[in-house]
Amino acid sequence: MPEDNEERNKYIKAYTAMVLSRTLDKKIVTAQRQGRVGFYTPTMGQEALQVGASMAMEPNDLIYGYYRDVPLMLHRGVPIETIINQIMGNDSDKAKGRQMPSHFSSKEFNFMSIQSPVATNLPLAAGAAYALKYQKKKSIVLATFGDGSSSTPDFHAAMNLAGVYDLPVIFMCENNGWAISLPVEKQTKVEIWTKAEAYGIKGVKADGNNFVDTYEKVRDAVKRARDGKGATLIDAISFRMGPHSTSDDPTKYRSETVDEGSEKDPLVISGKILKEKKFLDDKMIEGIKSRTAKLVEEKFNECEKIPAPDPSTAFADVNAKLTWMLKEEVEDIL
Numbered sequence: 001m002p003e004d005n006e007e008r009n010k011y012i013k014a015y016t017a018m019v020l021s022r023t024l025d026k027k028i029v030t031a032q033r034q035g036r037v038g039f040y041t042p043t044m045g046q047e048a049l050q051v052g053a054s055m056a057m058e059p060n061d062l063i064y065g066y067y068r069d070v071p072l073m074l075h076r077g078v079p080i081e082t083i084i085n086q087i088m089g090n091d092s093d094k095a096k097g098r099q100m101p102s103h104f105s106s107k108e109f110n111f112m113s114i115q116s117p118v119a120t121n122l123p124l125a126a127g128a129a130y131a132l133k134y135q136k137k138k139s140i141v142l143a144t145f146g147d148g149s150s151s152t153p154d155f156h157a158a159m160n161l162a163g164v165y166d167l168p169v170i171f172m173c174e175n176n177g178w179a180i181s182l183p184v185e186k187q188t189k190v191e192i193w194t195k196a197e198a199y200g201i202k203g204v205k206a207d208g209n210n211f212v213d214t215y216e217k218v219r220d221a222v223k224r225a226r227d228g229k230g231a232t233l234i235d236a237i238s239f240r241m242g243p244h245s246t247s248d249d250p251t252k253y254r255s256e257t258v259d260e261g262s263e264k265d266p267l268v269i270s271g272k273i274l275k276e277k278k279f280l281d282d283k284m285i286e287g288i289k290s291r292t293a294k295l296v297e298e299k300f301n302e303c304e305k306i307p308a309p310d311p312s313t314a315f316a317d318v319n320a321k322l323t324w325m326l327k328e329e330v331e332d333i334l
């Protein structure tokens with residue numbers, strides 16, 4: 001394939017994933033308001049940085065993400081129904097509805113199961129990178145987390161381990177400016193990427209609203225990791241356009257907003273980049289949006305028809321042998 005075409009396809013795939021994610025995001029939030037979904041953590045505003053990072057990764061690389069990583073998953077190829085089924089906790093959900101909504105996993109796409117306690121994925125990511133290095137494998141690890149998560153002991157433990165052992169891991173902070181109601185200025189005195197120096201790893205700041213900038217910075221970090229040159233901490237700056245979760249009302253604690261469709265919206269910025277490169281025009285963008293809207297509607301309705309998991313499966317795959325107490329519980333719910 002000529003180089004230009006390769007770049008064009010790569011950029012169009014990225015933009016399509018961002019549109020898909022945004023469309024799905026809005027659909028799920030609306031469905032939650034209608035009582036059709038229990039809970040969700042919207043990703044609006046973080047599409048460009050996640051897709052930019054995903055563009056730099058290979059299928060064999062391991063992703064230790066967090067609850068807001070739907071755009072990254074979609075770009076990586078995780079089917080849209082995997083996301084919807086997980087949120088609905090229905091019978092087709094791989095975790096059989098036992099996880100809280102937004103706690104995704106995909107073995108097939110090397111996307112590790114998400115934990116609720118923030119930053120607990122970071123030491124795991126460092127440990128996995130240690131194992132890959134020990135086994136002399138080519139794969140590397142990408143771990144994502146929020147700005148608030150950088151205040152946890154786990155963040156520092158993971159950075160330290162990655163530094164000491166020159167591990168093939170990239171820690172990408174999805175810096176959306178807020179940890180629920182706490183602004184990043186009250187979270188940390190210095191910029192998050194500067195903390196890398198204390199651990200002897202490389203620190204990089206990226207424009208998280210620009211998928212190309214994030215892609216190029218993650219790509220450089222991937223190269224360093226694969227070349228055995230160690231870990232990188234990337235601080236990708238963006239803005240949480242929506243609420244922290246569907247249980248949150250940000251109007252109670254902030255006046256700053258980034259409106260959908262405005263100049264600061266990463267989807268608008270991305271559309272401009274594609275148009276400037278002459279990879280897409282307005283008509284093509286409209287085509288992507290309408291095809292995506294149809295797909296989301298169809299998939300959502302299909303997933304909604306899937307029944308809840310059979311209650312008798314509540315303890316399946318958890319205990320090899322049920323204790324008498326669990327047996328009693330199973331009998332109670334049947």
Ligand SMILES: Cc1ncc(C[n+]2csc(CCOP(=O)(O)OP(=O)(O)O)c2C)c(N)n1
Nearest residue numbers: 068116117118146147148149176178179180
């Ligand atoms: C260790 C831990 N402390 C507190 C919480 C409660 N909590 C859930 S999400 C969240 C905010 C995290 O903010 P950030 O890391 O910036 O990620 P964002 O939600 O903004 O993407 C908090 C405090 C938690 N889940 N885990």
Ligand SMILES: [Mg+2]
Nearest residue numbers: 146147178179
């Ligand atoms: Mg945050």
